[in-house]
Amino acid sequence: MLFDASAVIIPLLKQKTDILQPENISHLNGFASIWCSIENLFLSATAEGYGCNLRVPLGNEEEYARKVLGFPEDYFMPCFIGIGKPHKDIVPVKQKEINIKERIHWDTF
Amino acid sequence: MLFDASAVIIPLLKQKTDILQPENISHLNGFASIWCSIENLFLSATAEGYGCNLRVPLGNEEEYARKVLGFPEDYFMPCFIGIGKPHKDIVPVKQKEINIKERIHWDTF
Numbered sequence: 001m002l003f004d005a006s007a008v009i010i011p012l013l014k015q016k017t018d019i020l021q022p023e024n025i026s027h028l029n030g031f032a033s034i035w036c037s038i039e040n041l042f043l044s045a046t047a048e049g050y051g052c053n054l055r056v057p058l059g060n061e062e063e064y065a066r067k068v069l070g071f072p073e074d075y076f077m078p079c080f081i082g083i084g085k086p087h088k089d090i091v092p093v094k095q096k097e098i099n100i101k102e103r104i105h106w107d108t109f
Numbered sequence: 110m111l112f113d114a115s116a117v118i119i120p121l122l123k124q125k126t127d128i129l130q131p132e133n134i135s136h137l138n139g140f141a142s143i144w145c146s147i148e149n150l151f152l153s154a155t156a157e158g159y160g161c162n163l164r165v166p167l168g169n170e171e172e173y174a175r176k177v178l179g180f181p182e183d184y185f186m187p188c189f190i191g192i193g194k195p196h197k198d199i200v201p202v203k204q205k206e207i208n209i210k211e212r213i214h215w216d217t218f
Contacts, residue, residue, distance in 0.1 A: 012218075019131075019134070019137075020131050020132075020133070020134070022128075022129050022131075023129075024129070024167075025128070025129070025165055025166065025171075025187070026165055026167070028128075028137070028140065029165060031137065031140070031141070031144075032140070032144040032165075032187065033144075035140075035141040035142075035144040035145055035148075036144050036145065036147065036148035036151075038141075038145065039144075039145035039148040039149060040148060040152075042145075043149075043152075056134055056135055056138060056141075057134065058133075058135070062134075069214075069216075069217055069218050070217050070218045071214075071218040072218070075218075078134070078141065105178075105180075107178075108178055108179050109121075109178050109179045109180040109181070
């Protein structure tokens, strides 16, 4: 998927603390923010007729990307984003169907 | 801010592992996903003429909300979202200005 993409976007976040050792939820605020930005990027790209996919790095993939691209140690990479014009015969990913009424609770769970 | 809101939305995420002890980045995938959903909620609300604010819980605020609202132990609450019609004389939060050219790197950092 990424291999075939027209471009790969690597979002980077300046992360002052170790993302895998958060002391409290606020230490994940930057991580939360960058995922909001990534959602915006996906929505914008889709609105322009592009398609996106993403891969969360596994194992040493982040360090490999850091070495290849030369981004600093204090930048954290949440994912790889592939972007390009979707194939015409592409089958959109089927969303899991949910019953919204069962998911929304009012006043109490 | 939340106190004055017309409604407070509590997004909940079924989180199988301890969010503060992730073994790897993939353990934060659900946290990443819910923040994408929260961004969508903010965009949708804004498009409908509502205003939102949010607060990431500090200290025992999550446990207090859990007790009051009765949501299960395996649900994690990333934030409180206040929503309502903005005051007419509201001053929008000024975004920090950035130079996009300095932020986007091509091929190498």
